[in-house]
Each structure stands twice: as structure tokens, then as C-alpha cells.
Amino acid sequence: MKIAVRIKRVPDMDVRFKIAPSGKAVDETGLKFDISDFDGYAVEAALQIKEKLNTGEVVVISLGPDVVQETLRKAMSMGADRAVQLKADAVPADSFAIASALAAELKDGAYDIVMFGRMSIDTAHGATGAMTADLLGMPVVNAISKLEFDGRTAKMRRELEGAYELVECALPVVVTIDEGIARPRYPSLKGIMAAKKKPLETKPAQLPALRLALDAMALPAERAAGRIIGEGSAVVPELVRLLKEEAKVL
Amino acid sequence: MSNNVLAFAESRGGELRRAALEAVTAARAVADARGGAVHAMLFGAPGIGAHAARLAAHGADAVLVVEHAAFAHNNPEAVVATIAAKMPGYGAFVCVASATGKDIAPRVAAACKVPCASDATAMTIAASSITVTHPGYTGKILQTLTLTATPAVVSLRPGAYLPKENAKAGTVESVAPAADPSASRVKVTETATGNTAKLDLGDAPVIISGGRGLKEAANFKLVEDLAAAFGNAAVGATRAVTDDGWRPHSDQIGQTGRLVSPDLYIACGISGAIQHLAGMRTSKTIVAINKDKEAPIFKIADYGVVGDVVEILPVLTAEVRKAKAH
Numbered sequence: 001m002k003i004a005v006r007i008k009r010v011p012d013m014d015v016r017f018k019i020a021p022s023g024k025a026v027d028e029t030g031l032k033f034d035i036s037d038f039d040g041y042a043v044e045a046a047l048q049i050k051e052k053l054n055t056g057e058v059v060v061i062s063l064g065p066d067v068v069q070e071t072l073r074k075a076m077s078m079g080a081d082r083a084v085q086l087k088a089d090a091v092p093a094d095s096f097a098i099a100s101a102l103a104a105e106l107k108d109g110a111y112d113i114v115m116f117g118r119m120s121i122d123t124a125h126g127a128t129g130a131m132t133a134d135l136l137g138m139p140v141v142n143a144i145s146k147l148e149f150d151g152r153t154a155k156m157r158r159e160l161e162g163a164y165e166l167v168e169c170a171l172p173v174v175v176t177i178d179e180g181i182a183r184p185r186y187p188s189l190k191g192i193m194a195a196k197k198k199p200l201e202t203k204p205a206q207l208p209a210l211r212l213a214l215d216a217m218a219l220p221a222e223r224a225a226g227r228i229i230g231e232g233s234a235v236v237p238e239l240v241r242l243l244k245e246e247a248k249v250l
Numbered sequence: 251m252s253n254n255v256l257a258f259a260e261s262r263g264g265e266l267r268r269a270a271l272e273a274v275t276a277a278r279a280v281a282d283a284r285g286g287a288v289h290a291m292l293f294g295a296p297g298i299g300a301h302a303a304r305l306a307a308h309g310a311d312a313v314l315v316v317e318h319a320a321f322a323h324n325n326p327e328a329v330v331a332t333i334a335a336k337m338p339g340y341g342a343f344v345c346v347a348s349a350t351g352k353d354i355a356p357r358v359a360a361a362c363k364v365p366c367a368s369d370a371t372a373m374t375i376a377a378s379s380i381t382v383t384h385p386g387y388t389g390k391i392l393q394t395l396t397l398t399a400t401p402a403v404v405s406l407r408p409g410a411y412l413p414k415e416n417a418k419a420g421t422v423e424s425v426a427p428a429a430d431p432s433a434s435r436v437k438v439t440e441t442a443t444g445n446t447a448k449l450d451l452g453d454a455p456v457i458i459s460g461g462r463g464l465k466e467a468a469n470f471k472l473v474e475d476l477a478a479a480f481g482n483a484a485v486g487a488t489r490a491v492t493d494d495g496w497r498p499h500s501d502q503i504g505q506t507g508r509l510v511s512p513d514l515y516i517a518c519g520i521s522g523a524i525q526h527l528a529g530m531r532t533s534k535t536i537v538a539i540n541k542d543k544e545a546p547i548f549k550i551a552d553y554g555v556v557g558d559v560v561e562i563l564p565v566l567t568a569e570v571r572k573a574k575a576h
Contacts (some may be wrong), residue, residue, distance in 0.1 A: 013388045018302050124386045125368040127356035134360035139435040142353045150261035160349040161450045166440040179501050179506050185558035214363040218392045228554035233565040240569040247535040249514040250573050
């Protein structure tokens, strides 16, 4: 099984962000970066398939400036076999442009499965995977939380709001990965050493004209500071009164 | 460029979803700004067309009904092919970013060779562009994006455009699927709807959520009792609790789960990890019950009660019942 996984480098979210002077980016000072959450699940899911079948190749692909090489090395330290950087000054907001560049790289790769996280945790559009599939003429199943195989048929589960779908599709297929599928492993020391010698190829990203532009980034208005109204069940009647008379939600 | 707007009227199990009415309402806003008409496209098994009147009541000038036995299940390939075949007649496509809408929108966009604006919480409409607000970075940063492609493909965050009655003709037109739905490469073999009597987290005006502070899975009964006392409440959970299997993954509220903004959110035994806050901080009123008064949840709670949630919940349930009885 030949599997490609698109990964994105994103900042750690557990911080208080600042906006850069341009007004169009986050201030990256002091931020830590890693593989986007859902992309990490995708890498793990791909590695587990390869390990189970004991054959195949896992290729990780990232679009962006040279700093993404670090993210690609991380995926290779987890076990991916090789990496491709599609070099661009920045990752554009235009998902169709990204998908076009990815499809150009993937189309002759003879991949059985192309994986994406169901969305990146930073820009959170969740569009690139499905668009890449369309450009490749491949079927796509979005936001899967289970993936099994019956020969060349992929059997998947997709979470909906309060419901789920069981889905089947013959390979090759593009899938976007939701959580619940596999917890990403930590790279072993051996894995980290091995990753340094694994091939990382850099090519220019073939990005078309952009038609979705990021105009500005802003921090949302802060909620008013919280208020503790009291302790223990004795305060419940007061809570109910406030919900009724002040918040008017009862 | 056409000023007309195509709205995706989402249904499941033969029923119209609230997302359908929100999509029509949002499409109306785009069409009114541009002097165009709203056409709603409704897919389903034969009989789904009966819902056309509700779409008309919310602002659909025309309802394109696509009936096929294979649409009893979700069939994104045939749905997308049929929408894409109609798109040359429209300047914009609007749907709600539900699980289904998030699946459909980028594929419609790709079929039209355009980008899409996803999960928008607001739109500013100009003659040949749409500017959207889209929360990113787990809700910590608001991105303003301008879509200059035609057609403009936009998915809106559930609740961004509340259904608004605005009766239009709603002329019904029957449309044949542009691709054979029984020949789709991706087949949905089963749709499990769970307990349909329960309100979905995206639809409920009140959400009662439980976390580790409940101590054990069985104590979720206390959360369910409070939801029942409200009568219009859904039950949510933290990631810690869904990871432990106390509740299904679909109940998880947070950065990687459902993003909700109900009128009232009651956090029961939830400390308020960033992961969780990202999914509920836009709720209109937040109540927190937690035994640790330093818990981060109290920083955003309008009303905080310090104490053991297992003791407090039955008292609250009784008080809510009393208040509701009046």
C-alpha cells in the first residue's frame, strides 16, 4: 500500500496569541510549532496500515517555507519513509490553490490512499483534502474515525452530529481523518536518528492565482470576567433566580 | 455574473434539518444584497419534496427537488455532481457548515474550480465579492477573508444565520440527478441516527455538559436529569470523558469536537481546559459548577458555583423543575 499524508506545520494553540504588526499573521515570537493535530492522527493511521500489512510506503508532504522541513522530519521520525516539501513563501488562505499544488505533486504518484487531517487546527478551513481529491478525480471520504480494509475496499466510519455513517469505497481513495482513529506515537530516539538520513525532496509549489485573500487577523472580544456567586447547594435558588431574572434564560 | 444564489437544503432521514432553513436565510441575505433570487436545492428519497413549503416560507423563490431512492442515505458524489451541474446559473452557493455541509462545500467549490470560504460566522456582501469572518486558531483569532472567485462558495457556522421567516413563492421544480446516485464510488451502507428524540447539540438552546468532576460514568444520569428538567437541553461532554468512553465521541465539545454557542451552557464538573473552552466560549450565558474555585472555567462563567457537582445537580434539577412549573 502506497500512502501519502499531507501535513501542516501549526503553532501550539495553548498560548495567548498576539497579532503581528502586518495585521495579517500571528506574532510567532516564542511560539512552538508541530504537526497539526488531525494531520498527526493521519500520519499515525498511515503508519499503522503499513505496519499491519508489513509492506508499503508512507510519504509525507507539506507545502510552505523551509521551516516545514522540521515538521516533515518529525513525521519521518515517527516512521514515514520519505518527505516532499512543496516550497512556497507562505501557506495561502486559498484552499483551491493549495489543492492544485498538491494535486500536481500527487497525480503521478500511484498512491492507494491519500490522507489529510480533516482540517488544520490554525486556519481551520477543512477544504483542501476534498478539493485535492476532486482535482485528482479520486473519490473522497471526509472526517473518518475508523478505517479498515477488506481486500481493496476501504471500510470507514464517519461521525455526524449525534449520528454516524458507515461508508465503503474501493481504493484508491482520499480520506480526511477525524480524531478517534489513532493517537500519534512519540518518535523514538532511534526514529529521530533514522529520520535524519531519510530522503526529503524540495520542489517549488505550483500555486495558481489566489482568489481567497486574508485581509486581517484580530483577537476576539474578551468575555466579561467570571463571577462566582457562592458555594454549595445552598446557592442554587439564587442561581436559578439569576438565570430567570438577569440572564432571562429560564 | 448571475445574482442568484443556490442554497443547500440539508435533510437527514427524510426530515429537513435546521441547517436547511439557516442556509436559505443566509442565501436570502446574499440575494437581497445583490438583487437576485434564492433557489434551494433539496435532495432525498421520493417524498422529500413535501418540505418545499418550509423552504419557501424562509425565503426560497424556487425549490429544486432532487428525488431518488438512493438519496435515502447521504450520497455526496451524486449530490455534488448535481449541484455543480446547476452552478453556472448562480453567483453564489451557500450551505451550513454541519458535518454534511463541510463535506459538500469544498467539493462543490472544486468542481467549479474556485476556493471556498468555510465556517463563516458573518458575511459582508459586495457586488462581486463576499468578505467573511472565520474564527481560527481554536477560536482565539478571527480571520477576515475576502472571496473574489465566482461563484462564491460559502459555508456558514451553525447558528450564524438563525432561520427567519420571509415567505416567497417557492416554485417547485423537479431536477434529475446529474450523476447516477446508485453508481457513486463512495457508498454509505448505514446511517445510525441514535436516539432521534434527543436534541442535537447544534440545535439545543441549552446545553448541559459534564466532565471528570462527575467522578464516574453513571453520574451522567444527573446531567441527563437536569437536561430533562429544562426540556430544551442537549447533553455534552469534555474530551477527557469521551476519551474514557463515558460518553460517545459525538458528544464531545471542544477544539477538536463540536463548537457550540447555545443561549445557556452549564458546565458540570468541568475545569475548563483550553481544548474545552474553545468549543463553548461563545455561549451566551455560562454557568459553571466545580469544586475547585481556581478552575479556569470560573474565569469565563457568568455564574459560578463552587462545590461538589454530584451534590449540587439534584438540587438544581429540582429548582429548575419548580421554575419551569410556574
